[in-house]
Amino acid sequence: MRTIRTTTTTVPALAAVRNLGILAHVDAGKTTVTERILFATGTVHKRGEVHDGTTVTDFDAQERDRGITIFAAAVSCSWSGHRVNLIDTPGHVDFADEVERSLRVLDGAVAVFDAVAGVEPQSESVWRTADRYGVPRIAFVNKLDRAGADLDSAVASLRDRLGTVPLVVQLPIGREEAFTGVVDLVRMRALLWSGDDGTYTTAEVPADLREEAVRRRRELAETVAGLHPAALEEFCATSELSAPTLTGALRDLTLSGEGVVVLCGSAYRNRGVEPLLDAVVAYLPSPLDVPPVRGTYGGEERERAADPAEPFTALVFKVAATATGRLTYLRVYAGTVRKGDQVRDAGTGRTERVARILRVQADRHEEREEAVAGDIVAVVGPKAARAGTTLCAPAAPLLLEPPVVAEPVVSVAVEARRSTDTGRLTTALARLAEEDPSLSVRSDPETGQTVLSGLGELHLEVAVEKLRSGGVEVAVGRPQVSYRETVVRGLAGFVHRHVKQDGGAGQFAHVVLDVEPLGGPGFEFRSAVTGGRVPQEYARAVEAGCRDALVEGPLGGYPVTGVRVVLTDGATHAKDSSELAFRAAGRFGLREALRRCALELLEPVAEVTVTVPDDAVGGVLGDLAARRGRVSGSTARAGTAVITASVPLAELFGYASRLRGRTSGRGTFTTRPAPPAPVPASVAATILTG
Structure with a gap:
C-alpha cells in the first residue's frame, strides 16, 4: 500500500458529489467498467485488465489469481466538475454480504448486464437488495461486441425479471464485432468510436438508422410522458419532448425509482464509458437528493441532513487490516470530522480518536485533513469499530440502522497444523470475523473443534487462503451445511x-x-x-x-x-x-x-442456473435429479440450454468438477440463495444419527 500525502484538498459542493456502486453478476464486466471509468477520468494512465491481473480495484492477490472481485474496493475520480466516489462490488453470490454493506451507504448505482445473458441470478439478487435500500440505479448493457449480443433481449429481461420500466436512451450502431457506436436518443445524434482508446466523435444519425431512431425516440418520450406530469404537459402541447425536458424527467424518474435509464456499450473496447459517466452525473443523486439519514437515541427517532455544519454522523461499512494499520471505512452522512477529533461509538458509548483521514484509491490512499458530509473515506484510529458501527459527535449521539448480515450456511472445521500456531490461528480467525461479519467462528462443544462458517464453499476457501497467506498453516475438514x-x-x-x-x-x-x-x-x-x-x-x-x-x-x-x-x-x-x-x-x-412440539429439520437451498451444450442436457438433468434437485425451467439459447433448478446446498459440494466432466468443460453454473426447505424424512434420519 502506498500513501500519497497532499497538502491541499478540494472538497466539491455536495450537489457535485456522486456516491455510487457498480453492481453485476459475476463476469458481466463490472470491474472492467470500473477500470475504464478510472482511465476515462484520468485517474489512471494505463487500462488495467482482469485477465492480466492488472486492475486497480482487484488488487488483492486472490482476486488477481482467481480473476474475480472478492472484496468491495473504493476509488474516487472526477468528471465534469463532479467528484465520483465509486465502490466496485463482488459479483459472486458467496460475497453478497460485501454488496449488502456497500449498498447501505451508497446514494446510487450502475447495474451492469451482459448483452448476451441479460439478467442473471446474482444481478437479480443485488437488484433486490438495492430495492430494499431504495438506491436509484441506471443500467449499462455491456459486451455489445460479443457474438449473440442483443440489446432488446437484455432490456426485455430487465422488464420481465426485475419488474422495472426500462428507459432506453441509446440505440447501438452495428452488431456484435461490428459495434462501432450508439445513437443518443435524447439529443438525436450519433456517437462513433473508431478505435479502442475511448475517443469518440459526434455525427448525424446514420441514414439507415434514422427511421428506427425516430421511432425509438418517440417510444421513449411516450413512456416518460406517461410517468412524469411535467413531461406529459409538454408532450400533450407539442407531441414531443425537448432534450432538457426529457433529461430532467429521466432524472426525476431515476430518483423516484419509477424508471431505469438504460445505456449500452463495450467496456472492454472502451466504447460507451464516457456517455455512461455523463449519465451518472445527469441522472444519479447527489447526497442532497436523498432523504436525511434517520437514527435513534434514547428511544427517540432523529434525523440528520447532509450538511457539513450538522453534528458529525457516519456509518462504518468495512474494516480492513493492512500493513500500516487498521483501516475503518465509513460514509459521512452529516457534519465534519477532522484529523485528531474525538468521535463516539453510538452503540457502546466508547470514545475513539481519529488519527488519520484517507481518501481511498483501492490500495492507495491520499491523506486529508478532514472529511465532510457526503464523503466516503477511511480513517485510522478507531480500534473497536466494526461494520455497522455508528460514529458520531460525542455531544450529539445518534445510532443508525446497521446493514443486514447474512447467516452463514456452510461450515468447516479448522485447526493449526502445529500446536505452536494455535494462538496465532485464534488471533487470525478473530481478525477475519472482524473484517467480514458474514464469517463466524465458534467452538464445537462436543468435539472441541474450531468451526469457521460462511456463505459458501468459495467464501470459506478465500478465508482459509487468507489464513495461510498470513503465515498460519491450517488443516481444514470437509464442508458441512448449517441445518436449522x-x-x-x-x-x-x-x-x-x-x-x-x-x-x-x-x-x-x-x-x-x-x-x-x-x-x-x-x-x-x-x-x-x-x-x-x-x-x-x-x-x-x-x-x-x-x-x-x-x-x-x-x-x-x-x-x-x-x-x-x-x-x-x-x-x-x-x-x-x-x-x-x-x-x-x-x-x-x-x-x-x-x-x-413437533419439529422438522430445514436445510439451505440454492437456486442453480446451469448453462450447458444441447447434447449434454440429458446427463445434466439426471445428475440434478440425483442431487435432489427440482428443475423449475429450461430455455434454449444459441445451441445451449439454460436450466434452472432448486438444489439442497449439501448436494452441491463438488458439483463444479462433476459438471465439467459431464460437459467436457463446456458447462457453467451459478447459484443464489433460495428459502430453506424441509429435509426429507429419510435424509433427516441419516443426518440426525450420523
Missing part, C-alpha cells in the same frame, strides 16, 4: 416454574408459554400478560432466555428458527424474583416446550 430446526406443530399453555434455593437470596420465576410456528424464518416474542403479573423488565428477561434456548434445538442441536413464543401468564415472588431468574425460566421453559 423449526416448529411444525406448537404447544399451548406450557407451564414452567424455576425455583432455586441454595442459601441466601433464592430464585423464583413462574411462566406460561404458548409456542407456535411463525410461518417463516426468524423468532418473534410477545407478552400477553395482563394485570402486572409479570413486570415488563421480567418479560424482556424471558425473551432473552428464549433466545438462549433457540441456539440449540432438541432434534440435533441445530439452531431453531421460525417460532413464535407468547408469554401468556406468570407469577413472581416478592423477594426471590429477578431478571436472572426469569431469564433462566425462559431458557429452560422453552427448551422443555420445544421437546414436546
Whole structure:
C-alpha cells in the first residue's frame, strides 16, 4: 500500500458529489467498467485488465489469481466538475454480504448486464437488495461486441425479471464485432468510436438508422410522458419532448425509482464509458437528493441532513487490516470530522480518536485533513469499530440502522497444523470475523473443534487462503451445511416454574408459554400478560432466555428458527424474583416446550442456473435429479440450454468438477440463495444419527 500525502484538498459542493456502486453478476464486466471509468477520468494512465491481473480495484492477490472481485474496493475520480466516489462490488453470490454493506451507504448505482445473458441470478439478487435500500440505479448493457449480443433481449429481461420500466436512451450502431457506436436518443445524434482508446466523435444519425431512431425516440418520450406530469404537459402541447425536458424527467424518474435509464456499450473496447459517466452525473443523486439519514437515541427517532455544519454522523461499512494499520471505512452522512477529533461509538458509548483521514484509491490512499458530509473515506484510529458501527459527535449521539448480515450456511472445521500456531490461528480467525461479519467462528462443544462458517464453499476457501497467506498453516475438514430446526406443530399453555434455593437470596420465576410456528424464518416474542403479573423488565428477561434456548434445538442441536413464543401468564415472588431468574425460566421453559412440539429439520437451498451444450442436457438433468434437485425451467439459447433448478446446498459440494466432466468443460453454473426447505424424512434420519 502506498500513501500519497497532499497538502491541499478540494472538497466539491455536495450537489457535485456522486456516491455510487457498480453492481453485476459475476463476469458481466463490472470491474472492467470500473477500470475504464478510472482511465476515462484520468485517474489512471494505463487500462488495467482482469485477465492480466492488472486492475486497480482487484488488487488483492486472490482476486488477481482467481480473476474475480472478492472484496468491495473504493476509488474516487472526477468528471465534469463532479467528484465520483465509486465502490466496485463482488459479483459472486458467496460475497453478497460485501454488496449488502456497500449498498447501505451508497446514494446510487450502475447495474451492469451482459448483452448476451441479460439478467442473471446474482444481478437479480443485488437488484433486490438495492430495492430494499431504495438506491436509484441506471443500467449499462455491456459486451455489445460479443457474438449473440442483443440489446432488446437484455432490456426485455430487465422488464420481465426485475419488474422495472426500462428507459432506453441509446440505440447501438452495428452488431456484435461490428459495434462501432450508439445513437443518443435524447439529443438525436450519433456517437462513433473508431478505435479502442475511448475517443469518440459526434455525427448525424446514420441514414439507415434514422427511421428506427425516430421511432425509438418517440417510444421513449411516450413512456416518460406517461410517468412524469411535467413531461406529459409538454408532450400533450407539442407531441414531443425537448432534450432538457426529457433529461430532467429521466432524472426525476431515476430518483423516484419509477424508471431505469438504460445505456449500452463495450467496456472492454472502451466504447460507451464516457456517455455512461455523463449519465451518472445527469441522472444519479447527489447526497442532497436523498432523504436525511434517520437514527435513534434514547428511544427517540432523529434525523440528520447532509450538511457539513450538522453534528458529525457516519456509518462504518468495512474494516480492513493492512500493513500500516487498521483501516475503518465509513460514509459521512452529516457534519465534519477532522484529523485528531474525538468521535463516539453510538452503540457502546466508547470514545475513539481519529488519527488519520484517507481518501481511498483501492490500495492507495491520499491523506486529508478532514472529511465532510457526503464523503466516503477511511480513517485510522478507531480500534473497536466494526461494520455497522455508528460514529458520531460525542455531544450529539445518534445510532443508525446497521446493514443486514447474512447467516452463514456452510461450515468447516479448522485447526493449526502445529500446536505452536494455535494462538496465532485464534488471533487470525478473530481478525477475519472482524473484517467480514458474514464469517463466524465458534467452538464445537462436543468435539472441541474450531468451526469457521460462511456463505459458501468459495467464501470459506478465500478465508482459509487468507489464513495461510498470513503465515498460519491450517488443516481444514470437509464442508458441512448449517441445518436449522423449526416448529411444525406448537404447544399451548406450557407451564414452567424455576425455583432455586441454595442459601441466601433464592430464585423464583413462574411462566406460561404458548409456542407456535411463525410461518417463516426468524423468532418473534410477545407478552400477553395482563394485570402486572409479570413486570415488563421480567418479560424482556424471558425473551432473552428464549433466545438462549433457540441456539440449540432438541432434534440435533441445530439452531431453531421460525417460532413464535407468547408469554401468556406468570407469577413472581416478592423477594426471590429477578431478571436472572426469569431469564433462566425462559431458557429452560422453552427448551422443555420445544421437546414436546413437533419439529422438522430445514436445510439451505440454492437456486442453480446451469448453462450447458444441447447434447449434454440429458446427463445434466439426471445428475440434478440425483442431487435432489427440482428443475423449475429450461430455455434454449444459441445451441445451449439454460436450466434452472432448486438444489439442497449439501448436494452441491463438488458439483463444479462433476459438471465439467459431464460437459467436457463446456458447462457453467451459478447459484443464489433460495428459502430453506424441509429435509426429507429419510435424509433427516441419516443426518440426525450420523
